[in-house]
Amino acid sequence: MHDQLFWFFSIAMLLSGVLVVLGRNPVTSAMFLVLSLFFMAGLFVLLEAYFLAIIQILVYAGAVIVLFLFVIMLLDLKTENVRQFKRFGAAGALVVAGALAWKLTSVAASILPAAGAKPVVGTTEAMGKLLFTQYLLPFEVTSVLLLVAMVGVVVLSRKETK
Amino acid sequence: MEAILIHLIKIACVLGVVLLICAYIVLVERRVCAFIQDRLGPNRVGIPLWFRKDGSAITLGGKWALGQPLVDAMKSLLKEDFVPAHVNKLYFWLAPILAMSPALIVFAVIPFGSQLLGVPMIVADVNVGILFVFATASITVYGIVLAGWSSNSKYPFLGGIRSSAQLISYEICLGLSVVPLFMQVESLKLSEVVTWQSNHLWLICYPWNWLPALIYLASSFAETNRLPFDMPEAEQELAGGYNVEYSSMKFAMFFMAEYTNMIAASALMVTLFLGGWSLPFVPVTGGILVGLAHICIFLAKLFGLLFFFIWVRWTLPRFRYDQLMGLGWKVFLPLALLNVLIVAGVIMVGLSK
Numbered sequence: 270m271h272d273q274l275f276w277f278f279s280i281a282m283l284l285s286g287v288l289v290v291l292g293r294n295p296v297t298s299a300m301f302l303v304l305s306l307f308f309m310a311g312l313f314v315l316l317e318a319y320f321l322a323i324i325q326i327l328v329y330a331g332a333v334i335v336l337f338l339f340v341i342m343l344l345d346l347k348t349e350n351v352r353q354f355k356r357f358g359a360a361g362a363l364v365v366a367g368a369l370a371w372k373l374t375s376v377a378a379s380i381l382p383a384a385g386a387k388p389v390v391g392t393t394e395a396m397g398k399l400l401f402t403q404y405l406l407p408f409e410v411t412s413v414l415l416l417v418a419m420v421g422v423v424v425l426s427r428k429e430t431k
Numbered sequence: 432m433e434a435i436l437i438h439l440i441k442i443a444c445v446l447g448v449v450l451l452i453c454a455y456i457v458l459v460e461r462r463v464c465a466f467i468q469d470r471l472g473p474n475r476v477g478i479p480l481w482f483r484k485d486g487s488a489i490t491l492g493g494k495w496a497l498g499q500p501l502v503d504a505m506k507s508l509l510k511e512d513f514v515p516a517h518v519n520k521l522y523f524w525l526a527p528i529l530a531m532s533p534a535l536i537v538f539a540v541i542p543f544g545s546q547l548l549g550v551p552m553i554v555a556d557v558n559v560g561i562l563f564v565f566a567t568a569s570i571t572v573y574g575i576v577l578a579g580w581s582s583n584s585k586y587p588f589l590g591g592i593r594s595s596a597q598l599i600s601y602e603i604c605l606g607l608s609v610v611p612l613f614m615q616v617e618s619l620k621l622s623e624v625v626t627w628q629s630n631h632l633w634l635i636c637y638p639w640n641w642l643p644a645l646i647y648l649a650s651s652f653a654e655t656n657r658l659p660f661d662m663p664e665a666e667q668e669l670a671g672g673y674n675v676e677y678s679s680m681k682f683a684m685f686f687m688a689e690y691t692n693m694i695a696a697s698a699l700m701v702t703l704f705l706g707g708w709s710l711p712f713v714p715v716t717g718g719i720l721v722g723l724a725h726i727c728i729f730l731a732k733l734f735g736l737l738f739f740f741i742w743v744r745w746t747l748p749r750f751r752y753d754q755l756m757g758l759g760w761k762v763f764l765p766l767a768l769l770n771v772l773i774v775a776g777v778i779m780v781g782l783s784k
Contacts, residue, residue: 296522320559323566324562326566331566338576338577339576339596342576342592392558393558393619
């Protein structure tokens with residue numbers, strides 16, 4: 270059951286990921302992105318990382334992609350629909366994607382965990398403890414980074430007043 | 432096998448009861464609004480018990496219009512389901528479904544009673560309880576956004592844009608306002624929140640929880656698109672908002688989604704602040720009678736709060752859009768953050784036990 274679910278979630282996630290790229294309509298792409306996030310949440314649940322699974326949906330599906338949709342809806346979609354297929358662009362993309370995939374598989378193969386590693390239960394409590402002890406500094410630095418980005422956006426979007 | 436059967440029965444009961452409340456709360460809303468405006472409201476249709484040969488019927492409760500939800504549902508189902516030519520068909524179909532289903536899924540994690548014959552009265556007692564609620568609720572916005580966009584016309588689009596901004600803003604206030612409660616209870620499980628309250632006082636009894644309760648209440652008005660924050664469908668400005676192009680059952684789905692969301696928000700408020708199924712002087716554990724009493728207590732609190740929602744709708748005027756956004760971001764958000772600090776202080780000093 271566990272294995273079947275893993276394959277189902279992984280294949281469905283990858284499939285909807287591909288459809289995000291192939292979709293001609295940006296709204297369709299965004300919706301498939303939401304779908305792939307849901308399947309990823311399913312994978313997290315299989316790993317018993319319930320907190321991550323629910324945060325995945327809450328933050329990405331519930332807030333980030335909604336903002337994406339918000340922006341997409343305000344754009345002029347007609348220019349996007351007549352986008353043309355460029356031969357050199359496709360070749361370049363293939364080369365980059367291939368190199369990335371090759372590198373990723375070699376890296377992933379080299380860091381396989383040692384057999385018998387202790388499984389971690391991804392409860393909220395365990396996550397919270399890790400965030401406030403072992404990963405405190407990266408956590409805080411990330412939040413400062415986000416703050417900087419936000420301040421930057423406010424500065425850039427402010428109209429000049431004289 | 433037996434466990435699965437019990438789960439299925441529980442799910443069916445919860446869905447049935449929620450949809451039944453959903454149907455009748457519309458009637459209650461119409462009666463209460465009529466009372467507030469010094470009218471009678473619906474007062475003709477009863478529940479048909481027996482049809483005579485000449486086509487007339489013996490009905491029950493016609494004076495109170497108990498059959499009104501039945502008639503309303505028939506009207507929605509039998510009306511022509513008109514789909515305008517200029518809409519994006521797929522998303523036009525998907526939107527009402529996406530609006531309705533998250534509202535129902537929320538009820539999976541709400542404890543509506545203690546236990547009955549040893550079966551816990553909650554569909555799924557997940558250990559990320561409250562986060563599950565917010566994650567599910569955050570999906571609701573897709574229904575409204577897609578409805579606005581796929582209708583491909585100006586007023587629904589404006590309604591969709593307004594609502595997505597409003598829902599995202601108030602989700603933050605909603606989430607932050609309940610953080611102090613879980614700091615006090617030390618668990619995210621909603622069932623444990625209720626158990627904690629049955630062993631201590633209800634969380635609303637602690638003075639530092641008054642502000643969060645107020646923020647939660649106001650934010651849930653905004654999240655459920657009810658007056659005084661019903662911007663997405665402000666009739667006078669948007670001709671109805673995101674659902675202008677909808678008719679028949681698809682419109683009814685949006686309509687029901689609003690009421691189901693309202694019931695969900697009330698049920699959550701009962702669970703978080705008002706002690707859930709617990710009541711002072713009612714035993715926490717016991718036989719079937721105590722179990723049934725707990726469910727009745729929960730429903731009584733729920734109805735009290737639903738009445739309050741309706742009362743507010745027919746009493747207060749609508750906010751202006753900039754006032755709504757200002758209130759959310761400049762008042763509620765800093766206050767909710769401040770309150771997290773206050774409660775952290777209270778817990779450190781040791782007053783919370």
